[in-house]
Amino acid sequence: MSQDQQITTASGIPVDDNQNSISAGPRGPLLLQDFHLIEKLQHFNRERIPERVVHAKGSGAYGTFTVTHDISHLTKARLFAAIGKKTDTFARFSTVGGERGSADTERDPRGFALRFYTEEGNWDLVGNNTPMFFIKDPIKFPDFIHTQKRCPRSNLKSPSMMFDFWSRAPESLHQVTMLFSDRGTPDGYRHMDGFGSHTYSLINAAGERVYVKWHFKTRQGIKNLSAADAARIAGEDPDYAQRDLFGAIERGDFPQWEVRLQVASEQQLEDWEARTGWNPFDLTKVWPHRDFPLHPVGIFELNRNPDNYHAEVEQVAFSPANAVPGMGYSPDKMLQGRLFAYHDAQLYRVGTNHQHLPVNAPRCPFHNQQRDGAMAVNNGGAAQNYATVNATGSAPRGMGHGEPELALRGGAGRFDGRGMEDDYTQAGNLFRLLTAQEKLNLCANLAGPLSQVSDEILQRQLAHFDKADSAYGDGVRAALNMK
Template identity: 80%
Template sequence: MNDPILTTASGIPVADNQNSLSAGPRGPLLLQDFHLIEKLQHFNRERIPERVVHAKGSGAYGVFTVTHNITPYTKAKLFQHVGKKTEVFVRFSTVGGERGSADTERDPRGFAIRFYTEDGNWDLAGNNTPMFFIKDPIKFPDFVHTQKRCPRSNLKSPTMMWDFWSQAPESLHQVTMLFSDRGTPDGYRHMDGFGSHTFSLVNAAGERVWVKYHFKTQQGIRNLGAAEAQRLAGTDPDYAQRDLFEAIARGDFPRWDVFIQVMTEAQAAALAFNPFDLTKVWPHAQFPRIPVGVLELNRNPDNYHAEVEQVAFSPANVVPGLGFSPDKMLQGRLFAYHDAQLYRVGTNHQQLPVNRPRCPVHHQQRDGTMAFANFDGKPNYATVESGGTNPRAMGHGEPPLAISGDAARYDARSHEDDYWQAGLLFRLLPAQEKQNLFDNIAGGLSQVSAEIQQRQLAHFDKADAAYGKGVRAALKARGVNAD
């Protein structure tokens, strides 16, 4: 029997459920893509009041200190001079689990940082991995649904997970990271963080470069073996929360060295792959890490719900000197995060203490629930400049962003290699970590149909023949012959 035609909630047939509408193959996205917008909006409203993703988290206050001069790249005030300090709030999290889930589950970890700058809040909402499973936000609700619970059984489903991954070869790079030893970090203090997306920096001369952010743990990388992670899930499911809170309470403040990678617009145009593709990383040999500063966490919150649970990040929060890029996943998050916070926390969530900027605020937003800072009798409108405003480029002194291409839906899989970086990552792993990777993958893959197994094994083979061979051997050890 043929599957019914996919439609919007209004019954309109969906022309393409795999590719967002963009200006040219590399974006940015167009707001007129009503299917993408409706899909993200409904996804943001599926849970009350828990976050749909990153539901279980831990947080702390701290300080970011500049140790190296990067003013040739950015005019952002928080980087103004060496020694400058900026207050921060950081929230770590698991991604797919509910609030009551175990901290040691195999899952990416959220690594979201709020910088309370004198120009407003800068939110860098990243992960502990430099890449992600997908490159187009229209797939995000579908992907997350596969990591959650089956709507019929309310159980986690290896079939749902591996069916999606086997149909999306772009996910292989992140899947390799997830099922490696780094898929189960030993708490939050012993893992790195990444902005993951490509962002931009703008200097005082109005020159733009593309940038990626890296946070390297000073505590050293530590991971949990599968058996130990499973043991802790049963004996201390709040292991990471406890470790972070108790370390800060005893004065053992965790620290991360902060680096950036920088790419010029000319380098981006000449690159052999799309630098705005979230499933890819920038080679360090070509774009070396540049030291910037140190992030330290030194104060636990006074109230978990008021601060950790109600902190509301949005990648759209950037300050002058910082900016976005045509990264399609970033473009989708610029809308989705703020929209999720409006639903989850409330219309005036920015007025809560943990979300309130540390600088003066002036706007025309009034009323709504919890409007306890309602600007008294000040006008709730802005007067129109009858003589015009002489707008310059995109706003805070950044240059115009050149955009070309016909507005259409573009399938990147038709011309991009989704295997080479996954293969590079696989070959970097020591022999024992390779074996751990095979065993970790075989655990879930052994529970799905032969059709899904063969699709996924074909991806491993294309990344590296030894990758597919090792997973087949691990499956055979579990009684599954996938040859």
């Protein structure tokens, strides 16, 4: 508001004095009847909503997605209906493990969350700047995140907690290798790629399903920080990535990403699994580009900064469950867990009616029978608050949005693939892709925290490096000796 506008209470009642409390005489005490004072202090005490358990510190911006290539044969989703079609978007980038006051340059995966405000509702693609993850079963997610946070006794970050978990979970090695490479400290948010990471599905007008992986390739070029520069900037400018993104958009240097897609039929994935032994729905694995090449789809651009950080960036509430007609899920266990966990987290963190907030509200009409609760801004008016029952039956087909039925295999139970699945080949492939200098950097970055763990944990972790590539283990040992 401008300086000359009338101050009011939140209910719009004019405030005649915003400088002095109502007191019993010039020196007080204060009177409870000063509602403006009470309201002002009450709101101040409640200015902070609970921070996200993960992805607490982030930056966001609005933009557009423009279709450049026709994929209407793969999906009936209307946002892809025609080349040149534009859809409004919102993006939030974040560090995963740190608190809201942490440094932007910490070694950490980066969240890469996108919202598309389509005419059929919001589509949320909630990914990272890495195509894989540390675990493959969501039942281990709380345990894993606890190891990345603070020790309950010392309240300090603990390399022992981290590597005790990783060394007992060999499936984490692929992502650990990515995290401790140069890509673990990207140079801001504009110079990193993004990935949907999970396997999703697309459904066309004929009801045919294909499985896909989403990729966002930065048009600014990949740029990473050395470990030394990342540590220096953390002290000099802990908001480095926020400043870089906000400043670029303010001066009209709009960042862009090329949207690409890996596509496979169910039969292709079955054949690939039979040949490689890799589960295509395992989040700790990637689909190699030589087997599943990238296909261009469009351009994602960020071109407008939010007007209010809290209202838009802090309160934006993503969920991978938000999929529009023409899109679907997959048997990826981690995705299945996130379909529940994200929306549940938003209900706790922001509120029951968080979808009513402008940044979360769809840009198309919406109708349901949800009523009441906190922040019921759009409470349905006089409309009926229940759905009538069709006494003659509704003849359901498929799972939703016209998605065909998903074939299930085997009986229900708990299944542990440890010792029976290949957790090393892809991690070794990633190591072998690195240049000689990048390999030295990776080993040096690992040697820092590994020099602080017990010998038992160290030997367990070194054994994983050896199985991925003997040069990997030798390189870490050499870096530890130097340290």
